[in-house]
Amino acid sequence: MKYAYFPGCSLSGTAREYERSTRAVARVLGLELEEIPDWSCCGATSAHATDKLLSLALPARSLARADEMGLDVVAPCAACFNRLRTTVHAVRSDRKVRQEVEEVLGQPYAACSDAYALPDVIVNRHGLDNIVPHLKKSLGGLKVACYYGCLLVRPSAVTAFDDPEDPQTMDRLVRALGGEPVVWPAKTECCGASLSITRTRVVWQLAAQILTAAQKAGAEAIVVACPFCQSNLDMRQVQAQKWSGRRWNIPVYYFTQLLGVALGLPPGELGLESHFVDPLGVLRQKALV
Amino acid sequence: MSKAVLHLSEGTEPGFLREVEQEAGTRVSLCYQCGKCAASCPVSFVMDLEPYQVMRLVQLGARDEVLRSRTIWLCASCTACSERCPREVDVAATMDALRALARRSGYRPAEAQVALFHGIFLDNVRDTGRLHELGLMVRYKLRSGDLFSDLDVGLPMMRHGKLKPTPHRIRGVEQLRVLFARVRAREAAAVRQSTGADRESEAAAGGRPEKGGEGR
Amino acid sequence: MKRIGVFLCHCGSNIAGTVDIDRLQEAVRRMPGVVYVEQNKYTCSEPGQEQIRKGIKEHRLDRVVVAACSPRMHENTFRRTVESAGLNPYLLEIANVREHCSWVHKDREEATAKAVDLVRRAVAKVVFNRPLQKARIPVEKRALVIGGGIAGIQAALDIADAGHEVWLVEKEPSIGGRMAQLDKTFPTLDCSLCILTPKMVDVAQHPNIRLLTYSQVENVGGYVGNFEVTIRKRARSVDESKCTGCGSCWAKCPHKVPSEFDLGLGQRKVIYVPFPQAVPNKPVIDREHCVYFKTGKCRVCERFCPAGAIDFTQEDELITERFGAIVAATGFDLFDHARYGEYGAGQDPDIISGLHFERLVNASGPTEGKIKRPSDGKVPRSVAFITCVGSRDDHKGISYCSRVCCMYTAKHAILLSEKVPGCRSYVFYMDMRTPGKGYEEFYKRSQEMGTQYVRGRVARIYREGDHLVVQGEDTLLGRKVLVEADMVVLATGITPRRDAGELARTLGISYDQYAFFNEAHPKLRPVETNTAGIYLAGACQGPKDIPDAVAQASGAAAKVTAMFSKDTLTADPLIATVNEAICSGCLWCKPICPYRAIDEKIITERVRGRTVSRRVATVNAGLCQGCGACTVACRDGAMNLLGFSNEQVLAEVEALCR
Numbered sequence A: 001m002k003y004a005y006f007p008g009c010s011l012s013g014t015a016r017e018y019e020r021s022t023r024a025v026a027r028v029l030g031l032e033l034e035e036i037p038d039w040s041c042c043g044a045t046s047a048h049a050t051d052k053l054l055s056l057a058l059p060a061r062s063l064a065r066a067d068e069m070g071l072d073v074v075a076p077c078a079a080c081f082n083r084l085r086t087t088v089h090a091v092r093s094d095r096k097v098r099q100e101v102e103e104v105l106g107q108p109y110a111a112c113s114d115a116y117a118l119p120d121v122i123v124n125r126h127g128l129d130n131i132v133p134h135l136k137k138s139l140g141g142l143k144v145a146c147y148y149g150c151l152l153v154r155p156s157a158v159t160a161f162d163d164p165e166d167p168q169t170m171d172r173l174v175r176a177l178g179g180e181p182v183v184w185p186a187k188t189e190c191c192g193a194s195l196s197i198t199r200t201r202v203v204w205q206l207a208a209q210i211l212t213a214a215q216k217a218g219a220e221a222i223v224v225a226c227p228f229c230q231s232n233l234d235m236r237q238v239q240a241q242k243w244s245g246r247r248w249n250i251p252v253y254y255f256t257q258l259l260g261v262a263l264g265l266p267p268g269e270l271g272l273e274s275h276f277v278d279p280l281g282v283l284r285q286k287a288l289v
Numbered sequence B: 001m002s003k004a005v006l007h008l009s010e011g012t013e014p015g016f017l018r019e020v021e022q023e024a025g026t027r028v029s030l031c032y033q034c035g036k037c038a039a040s041c042p043v044s045f046v047m048d049l050e051p052y053q054v055m056r057l058v059q060l061g062a063r064d065e066v067l068r069s070r071t072i073w074l075c076a077s078c079t080a081c082s083e084r085c086p087r088e089v090d091v092a093a094t095m096d097a098l099r100a101l102a103r104r105s106g107y108r109p110a111e112a113q114v115a116l117f118h119g120i121f122l123d124n125v126r127d128t129g130r131l132h133e134l135g136l137m138v139r140y141k142l143r144s145g146d147l148f149s150d151l152d153v154g155l156p157m158m159r160h161g162k163l164k165p166t167p168h169r170i171r172g173v174e175q176l177r178v179l180f181a182r183v184r185a186r187e188a189a190a191v192r193q194s195t196g197a198d199r200e201s202e203a204a205a206g207g208r209p210e211k212g213g214e215g216r
Numbered sequence C: 001m002k003r004i005g006v007f008l009c010h011c012g013s014n015i016a017g018t019v020d021i022d023r024l025q026e027a028v029r030r031m032p033g034v035v036y037v038e039q040n041k042y043t044c045s046e047p048g049q050e051q052i053r054k055g056i057k058e059h060r061l062d063r064v065v066v067a068a069c070s071p072r073m074h075e076n077t078f079r080r081t082v083e084s085a086g087l088n089p090y091l092l093e094i095a096n097v098r099e100h101c102s103w104v105h106k107d108r109e110e111a112t113a114k115a116v117d118l119v120r121r122a123v124a125k126v127v128f129n130r131p132l133q134k135a136r137i138p139v140e141k142r143a144l145v146i147g148g149g150i151a152g153i154q155a156a157l158d159i160a161d162a163g164h165e166v167w168l169v170e171k172e173p174s175i176g177g178r179m180a181q182l183d184k185t186f187p188t189l190d191c192s193l194c195i196l197t198p199k200m201v202d203v204a205q206h207p208n209i210r211l212l213t214y215s216q217v218e219n220v221g222g223y224v225g226n227f228e229v230t231i232r233k234r235a236r237s238v239d240e241s242k243c244t245g246c247g248s249c250w251a252k253c254p255h256k257v258p259s260e261f262d263l264g265l266g267q268r269k270v271i272y273v274p275f276p277q278a279v280p281n282k283p284v285i286d287r288e289h290c291v292y293f294k295t296g297k298c299r300v301c302e303r304f305c306p307a308g309a310i311d312f313t314q315e316d317e318l319i320t321e322r323f324g325a326i327v328a329a330t331g332f333d334l335f336d337h338a339r340y341g342e343y344g345a346g347q348d349p350d351i352i353s354g355l356h357f358e359r360l361v362n363a364s365g366p367t368e369g370k371i372k373r374p375s376d377g378k379v380p381r382s383v384a385f386i387t388c389v390g391s392r393d394d395h396k397g398i399s400y401c402s403r404v405c406c407m408y409t410a411k412h413a414i415l416l417s418e419k420v421p422g423c424r425s426y427v428f429y430m431d432m433r434t435p436g437k438g439y440e441e442f443y444k445r446s447q448e449m450g451t452q453y454v455r456g457r458v459a460r461i462y463r464e465g466d467h468l469v470v471q472g473e474d475t476l477l478g479r480k481v482l483v484e485a486d487m488v489v490l491a492t493g494i495t496p497r498r499d500a501g502e503l504a505r506t507l508g509i510s511y512d513q514y515a516f517f518n519e520a521h522p523k524l525r526p527v528e529t530n531t532a533g534i535y536l537a538g539a540c541q542g543p544k545d546i547p548d549a550v551a552q553a554s555g556a557a558a559k560v561t562a563m564f565s566k567d568t569l570t571a572d573p574l575i576a577t578v579n580e581a582i583c584s585g586c587l588w589c590k591p592i593c594p595y596r597a598i599d600e601k602i603i604t605e606r607v608r609g610r611t612v613s614r615r616v617a618t619v620n621a622g623l624c625q626g627c628g629a630c631t632v633a634c635r636d637g638a639m640n641l642l643g644f645s646n647e648q649v650l651a652e653v654e655a656l657c658r
């Protein structure tokens, strides 16, 4: 299977390990990712917090290129996925919107290609049946809290990703890898990503709630599919521990990293060295690295 | 929520509800203040108005009170509210619309940092085509004066190569520059149309100071 | 030449305020056939009607046109007026110059011109009106009541007490409906079964009532006064004439399955009566789960039955009977809270519905009336109640208010504090709706007993170890609130029965977007349907509490007995007729008729000395509702609607196009 690949801005920076593990996993699974040539930023929250048209025109630029490639788009970043998908949806369902977008874009855009989230592509479209034969190691009952956050699942009418209250996509993957997904109540709670820089304390508080919920559910690790979720739960975990005086010490992986481990890929290829909360300890306990 | 008497017959703008509904593409008038949005909202604890109070004030046409609120800037756009609203009001889209209206009407954002961040973010995208995280952080820190937070995480990030030192310029920057210019032009036209010349000139002058957020 | 009289009504200023009646009169005077025109302030008043009678006599009128309000208001009035002056009532036409003209226009010029057109149309039509005679149809004085909940029981008893035969058809093994599942009832807290069982016993013992339980209506034919209904009496596997209800069989049956009556909170045997006070107190074998029916072995019940009543060979029985009237009283189902992902999607055993709670507090329920939470049997120390689950939630598909949930939740809070002293209870509500007699006082009582009412919808409920956390908003404070609860009770809304649409189609009655049965008029005909002879009682028509269900049931019964007080019914003659001479027998009209009133028949006639038979359409006068669909479909022009014949309609069109 071949997809037009939209890495998004953070994958060359804060989420480098997501980029590396995605590429590595895709290679093993035989998933072809062709980067959209000269793609540009989706605009993220800043665009739609400012101007609706801008928030649609920015993703449309890259989407129009995917249309030319004749491929559906996959985005590893949940925020990019959400903006891309919103744009496809808006342009398809409203002719006036399409016209406005085309006007500011200065080129036609028909929203032919669909946009999918990476976990959706790997787990549901490529399918667990095509993953299991490649597995080299079992997660050995590792207790994992799958954290989906907001942007993968909501608004469900647009994302059409999974159940907005109790998504299962990553849970099914974890189970297939030999891990044990925990039942926990914060799966789709918000981490406050858009306020991470400007109102950091709010994010500490939200991260604390999510981490506490994972801890109470007995999770040894958290998996995510979004650079913002990852940095707010991993990088900000360290700060939130200081701020709140509580300790969680739960490693936060991209789902591609855990998948990569189970596929037998070496930690270096999965970017496992660049976390804040030690990612290797738990894996060593299970003799996975 | 302000406790000042709200004069429904004089102190409000009946047209405001229509304006917001049009901009947001959702029927705010259907809200029956059940509070499920606020109960779902992860950041209501820092908001000055609960989301349904914003909906209520919009319904009543209390333009000024809504547009100067912190809530509209603190909304995290998580859309938990819209997903669960029993009256299918898109609360999150309403928050987006209110931010846009506040900007166009020349209100100084009650959460200046948030607005500043969005502005720098978009400038960054306009100039290079992709967000340069380090550039964004540095500009934001300099402009907001919040220099020393996050140093504890910044250095390890550098070490891990998570903060790329130089931006990547895409080839199609010119298309983006034009795109931004066209959006801005349309916005300016919308300001002229919806609010008349007086508001527009204020917007150009950087907003009227008396409309700044006072906070709680 | 016809002699037409036209009467122009002012309706005070309702019409005259917008239409220039003098100019209208001038125009009408010149219309062909019009020999007399007159104005009245109120034509429907006694003096106004007298003027019509006088006009008919003095000017020897043989056709009358009244230009006034909608025929829906006064057509019958004026028909009787002309009849009392010796004219056939169907020689009258009405021009609606109020609803169709003065009320919807402002411009006097235009309104007057339109009024002239409308009257010209009526005058052109009335020329072709023919005298019509009302048909008389005999009435079968036997009623069918479908559904044996409180509404069906009440309707059956009232009709039977009036001396008429009633058949009561109930699909479950016992009558009683939802009310039998309830513990106490608001607003008086009397025990539900204590007030219900006397009525159930009355039904069983009433000489005029024939009770068919475990039965369903399969087919309904015929028409008002003469319905022909086929009922399937499902095989009980127990001979009712022999069974004494001693209970040996269900005591000895070795197999248990979840009890439907207890909503799966308890178990029942495979041969069972749903609850101890069941009427009839005779068991059924649930063949789907019966080991004998599955494997051919067991027959324990047969061995222990002292009366020899078990009959594994029994088969479904189809019974066909004629009825003059039908009352639908099939009640309601509950909204399935599995649709609320945010409230646990129906997966958490301690998040239950209000009806589950009724079973939990009921002394004959699965916990013998001790309130224990389903997951581990612990007595709860804190319970949260949430109203409007499903109701008033467009996102989940239901816009309406279910009317009973506020009250039954207040009841639950009271029962809880009586049964588990010290247990904390919280009610999350949006509005407390207490418009019945004694209802607000009942709500107040629950507040006095310590229930915390929190105004706001709950965002989500999640499990945290041993307990549930309810995350809501107190909108009166503008603050988020959390409640730790051992159990959560969702006041799930009232929905139509899952098979309501199907039954409505069998009966030929209409239903709304949700599948509640439609009344003929929301205010003035609340117990009738649009199909003559079929009436509604209880929650099948819309959410209702017991007092309202009973009142409506008695209303429906009164309608039935009023109809049964006559030996024949008069039928409106405005129905379709076939001109057999030109009908080619294609029967295109047959599938088009929504009332299934068209059938075929073979006629024999002599053509050039020989006798030939051929097929033609025929209209059942009892079924035809005069909608006219067939007349448009007929390629030969053989179908005609009396009172709206093809020549009448064409004359109207011509008059309007002039």
Ligand SMILES: Cc1cc2nc3c(=O)[nH]c(=O)nc-3n(C[C@H](O)[C@H](O)[C@H](O)COP(=O)(O)OP(=O)(O)OC[C@H]3O[C@@H](n4cnc5c(N)ncnc54)[C@H](O)[C@@H]3O)c2cc1C
Pocket: C146, C147, C148, C149, C150, C151, C152, C169, C170, C171, C172, C175, C176, C177, C178, C179, C182, C184, C185, C186, C187, C215, C216, C217, C329, C330, C331, C332, C333, C334, C354, C355, C358, C404, C408, C411, C497, C499, C503, C537, C538, C539, C540, C544, C545, C546, C547, C549
């Ligand atoms: C949790 C809860 C608590 C309540 N508490 C109170 C209270 O305290 N006080 C109060 O006044 N009201 C209360 N109510 C409302 C009360 O239950 C209803 O008003 C009442 O049951 C309506 O009676 P019904 O006969 O219309 O319907 P039902 O009770 O539903 O009876 C309908 C009957 O028709 C049968 N039936 C259905 N379909 C068919 C078919 N196709 N063929 C044959 N038979 C069929 C059913 O089996 C059933 O026996 C409560 C409701 C709920 C959900």
Ligand code: SF4
Pocket: B030, B031, B032, B033, B034, B035, B036, B037, B038, B051, B052, B055, B081, B084, B085, B086, B087, B088, B089, B091
């Ligand atoms: S959830 Fe919807 S209806 Fe309820 S208060 Fe919020 S916006 Fe209004």
Ligand code: SF4
Pocket: B037, B040, B041, B042, B043, B044, B051, B074, B075, B076, B077, B078, B079, B080, B081, B082, B091, B092, B095
């Ligand atoms: S979208 Fe905004 S208002 Fe709505 S719940 Fe999320 S943060 Fe709160």
